[in-house]
Amino acid sequence: MILLRAWYGLTKSERRFGDFLKHKNRADFLFSTKVGRLFREVEEEEVPLTMWKAPLYYDFKHDYTEDAIKRSIEESLKRTSLGHIDIVYVHDLSEDQVGDRYDYFLEQARKGAFKTLSKLRDEGIIKAWGMGVNKIEPILDCLESADPDICLSATQYSILEHEDAVDRLLPAVKKAGVKLVSGAGYNSGYIAGRTRYNYKDVIPKGMEEKRKKILETARKYDVDIIHAALQFVLAADEFVSVIPGSSTPSQVVDNVKGWKAEIPKEFWANLKEQGIIYEKAHTPH
Numbered sequence: 001m002i003l004l005r006a007w008y009g010l011t012k013s014e015r016r017f018g019d020f021l022k023h024k025n026r027a028d029f030l031f032s033t034k035v036g037r038l039f040r041e042v043e044e045e046e047v048p049l050t051m052w053k054a055p056l057y058y059d060f061k062h063d064y065t066e067d068a069i070k071r072s073i074e075e076s077l078k079r080t081s082l083g084h085i086d087i088v089y090v091h092d093l094s095e096d097q098v099g100d101r102y103d104y105f106l107e108q109a110r111k112g113a114f115k116t117l118s119k120l121r122d123e124g125i126i127k128a129w130g131m132g133v134n135k136i137e138p139i140l141d142c143l144e145s146a147d148p149d150i151c152l153s154a155t156q157y158s159i160l161e162h163e164d165a166v167d168r169l170l171p172a173v174k175k176a177g178v179k180l181v182s183g184a185g186y187n188s189g190y191i192a193g194r195t196r197y198n199y200k201d202v203i204p205k206g207m208e209e210k211r212k213k214i215l216e217t218a219r220k221y222d223v224d225i226i227h228a229a230l231q232f233v234l235a236a237d238e239f240v241s242v243i244p245g246s247s248t249p250s251q252v253v254d255n256v257k258g259w260k261a262e263i264p265k266e267f268w269a270n271l272k273e274q275g276i277i278y279e280k281a282h283t284p285h
Contacts, residue, residue: 011039011079012056018080031080032087034132035072035113038063062098064090064109069116073125084125088117089132089152090142096134106141114146121149130178134198136169143176150240154183155198157239159232160191160210163278170238182242185233189245192226213276221267227258228267234259235282 008014014033021029039058047057076085090113095102117129128149131139139151151173157165157180173180190197191211197203218225233242244255268283277283 008052011058011075012052012054014076014079015056018082022081026083030086031082032089033076033080033085034089034091035069035076035117036062036064036091036093038068038071039075062092062101062105064093064105065112066116067112069113070120073120077125084127086127087150088120088126088129090114090117090129091132092134093131094133094135094138102138106138109142110145114142114148118147132183134184136165139169140172143172143178148176148178150179150181152181152183152243153239155187157182157233157236158185158187158191159214159229159277160187160207161204162232162281166278166280170236173238179240180236180238182233182239185242185244186226186229191229210276213274214271217267217270217274217276221264221270223263223267224258224261226254227261228263230255230258231261231263231284232277232281235284237282 017031021031037060039060042057042059044057046059047055048059073085073088077083090109092098093102093105093109093113098105117126120126121129130148130151131142132152132154133139134154134156136156139153142148142151153165153169156162156169169180184198186192188194188196188199190203190207191214195201195203197207214228215225217223218228230242230244233239244258246252246255263284265283265285268277271277272279272283
């Protein structure tokens with residue numbers, strides 16, 4: 001699967017993959033992108049500050065109306081030269097991104113994005129759609145008023161933090177027949193020792209001690225902590241895929257290795273005994 005969005009590099013990501021994929025067999029890959037921001041070309045000095053290195057000269061605004069979604073899909077298809085998009089995520093429709101305008105944008109999406117994406121799915125222009133967010137509530141709100149297929153759960157389920165998702169998110173998506181993709185199973189690399197947690201430099205209270213205990217247990221059973229984090233997410237039946245992230249070819253290789261690594265069942269039992277893994281959470285067999 002190829003996951004990207006126009007947001008990356010202010011449309012640069014889709015353009016790059018479009019150049020690459022036009023030489024590939026369409027049946028050999030699944031392509032997903034995101035909607036929720038509209039882009040307009042601007043002068044260099046008007047480009048907003050973002051996390052992207054050398055973004056293209058565009059500004060953006062959040063917009064979840066019918067017209068905005070149709071335009072976003074049309075522009076994505078044009079940039080990528082694809083005939084259809086496999087998965088579309090309604091992106092960043094959550095309080096951590098839009099603040100106190102969440103209710104406003106949710107209502108906008110209920111009248112616009114949700115219905116429009118279901119219609120585009122029926123027409124075959126897209127194959128599936130869902131939410132792509134960092135919080136649980138937007139997914140639950142979407143399930144109440146629409147018929148999504150798959151949602152990108154970005155920072156809601158990991159070996160470090162999962163109790164709320166086990167109690168609220170997983171039962172809801174299972175009942176609705178909706179699948180999940182994990183977008184931050186390593187908590188932005190924190191599980192591997194990075195001083196960053198879920199895209200932020202502030203580490204939640206108690207998380208350092210929790211990571212330390214997982215690492216000590218991993219050493220006891222000769223387990224790679226990163227491999228354990230990857231397998232933990234995929235142990236939940238609701239998750240059909242995970243985006244582990246990588247910045248080097250060796251990390252890609254290690255992710256595949258970690259997916260298939262043998263981890264003793266005693267390791268998982270020990271973590272549950274310590275209360276590090278929630279008693280109701282699934283662990284690998």
